[in-house]
Amino acid sequence: MLRVAVPNKGTLAGAASEMLTEAGYRQRHEQRDLTVLDPVNEVEFFFLRPKDIAIYVGSGELDLGITGRDLALESGAPVAETLSLGFGFSTFRYAAPAGREWKVGDLEGKRIATAYPRLVRTDLARHGVTAAEVIRLDGAVEISIQLGVADAVADVVGSGRTLRQHGLVAFGDEICRSEGVLIERADSPAAVSTLDPASGSAAEKAQLAGRLQGVVFAQQYMMLDYNCPQDLLDAAVEITPGLDSPTMSPLADPQWVAVRAMVARKEANLVMDRLIALGAKAILVSDIRSCRL
Numbered sequence: 001m002l003r004v005a006v007p008n009k010g011t012l013a014g015a016a017s018e019m020l021t022e023a024g025y026r027q028r029h030e031q032r033d034l035t036v037l038d039p040v041n042e043v044e045f046f047f048l049r050p051k052d053i054a055i056y057v058g059s060g061e062l063d064l065g066i067t068g069r070d071l072a073l074e075s076g077a078p079v080a081e082t083l084s085l086g087f088g089f090s091t092f093r094y095a096a097p098a099g100r101e102w103k104v105g106d107l108e109g110k111r112i113a114t115a116y117p118r119l120v121r122t123d124l125a126r127h128g129v130t131a132a133e134v135i136r137l138d139g140a141v142e143i144s145i146q147l148g149v150a151d152a153v154a155d156v157v158g159s160g161r162t163l164r165q166h167g168l169v170a171f172g173d174e175i176c177r178s179e180g181v182l183i184e185r186a187d188s189p190a191a192v193s194t195l196d197p198a199s200g201s202a203a204e205k206a207q208l209a210g211r212l213q214g215v216v217f218a219q220q221y222m223m224l225d226y227n228c229p230q231d232l233l234d235a236a237v238e239i240t241p242g243l244d245s246p247t248m249s250p251l252a253d254p255q256w257v258a259v260r261a262m263v264a265r266k267e268a269n270l271v272m273d274r275l276i277a278l279g280a281k282a283i284l285v286s287d288i289r290s291c292r293l
């Protein structure tokens with residue numbers, strides 16, 4: 001039985017459970033449930049604080065977990081990323097009151113509030129800042145400067161709205177670029193990355209990772225169908241090369257061919273514009289729910 005950690009609350013919780021549901025796994029119906037058994041797929045899900053998930057997976061108690069890359073790094077637990085999940089994008093940055101040009105070197109001797117002290121201490125050391133005081137807070141870090149406990153912060157930035165609301169500006173390079181990730185124990189004898197077909201646990205982990213990869217892929221791509229005049233096929237294939245090669249099917253009219261190819265979701269409209277300009281007709285774009293490539 002595979003044991004998998006899922007965020008029980010916060011930014012990643014909804015998207016993580018939706019992705020697992022889309023991948024065919026049973027998820028909780030009751031917000032307070034801490035475990036869900038999926039006997040059909042032989043997986044037990046544990047709903048844990050996102051911050052704690054790398055610790056459980058790193059200890060080997062749980063086989064896989066979904067958490068944020070920044071949280072996994074901050075934990076210091078021996079975990080490795082198996083898959084990037086395409087949600088929960090954020091950056092982790094220094095910020096300080098607007099109105100002057102800040103540099104990381106200016107943090108020398110200053111108080112820096114953060115919920116990620118390990119990431120901050122490592123980054124300060126990398127910049128040669130040795131005398132800054134790191135103040136650990138659990139959340140709502142942006143307000144700590146106005147409440148007088150810090151001179152600067154290092155925090156997660158999504159849209160940037162919270163920083164603006166508190167009169168702060170981000171500065172310095174991104175300390176970390178994060179997204180939701182599937183993790184496993186770094187030196188796991190049955191790691192997905194070193195898939196050993198003889199090991200049941202490796203096969204189970206690979207199956208879950210493969211299903212999630214299918215959903216991630218399906219969210220990033222769309223299926224494009226169109227009809228193309230025979231004499232324009234070469235140009236059309238250049239516009240829609242597909243992943244390997246587009247599918248071509250004859251139409252009743254021998255002058256025309258039906259073409260089917262996957263396109264990146266963010267490029268779909270541009271591709272349609274180019275196909276129409278070329279002379280293609282009946283262009284249809286549809287969602288892909290899941291796939292295995």
Ligand SMILES: Nc1ncnc2c1ncn2[C@@H]1O[C@H](COP(=O)(O)OP(=O)(O)OP(=O)(O)O)[C@@H](O)[C@H]1O
Nearest residue numbers: 010011012050051068069070088089090156158178
């Ligand atoms: N506003 C945001 N936009 C994008 N990603 C975010 C945002 N806030 C947090 N994250 C990401 O979500 C993950 C978990 O953070 P989250 O805030 O959900 O946990 P938490 O701070 O431990 O919990 P809570 O905020 O409920 O106390 C981290 O990887 C973080 O980078």
Ligand SMILES: O=P(O)(O)OC[C@H]1O[C@H](OP(=O)(O)OP(=O)(O)O)[C@H](O)[C@@H]1O
Nearest residue numbers: 139140141156157158159160161162163
């Ligand atoms: O750039 P934005 O889109 O404004 O998002 C950034 C904010 O979102 C997160 O807070 P969260 O809601 O998780 O609360 P927390 O600070 O208590 O963790 C993060 O810690 C920032 O405060």
Ligand SMILES: [Mg+2]
Nearest residue numbers: 010011139156
């Ligand atoms: Mg938070």
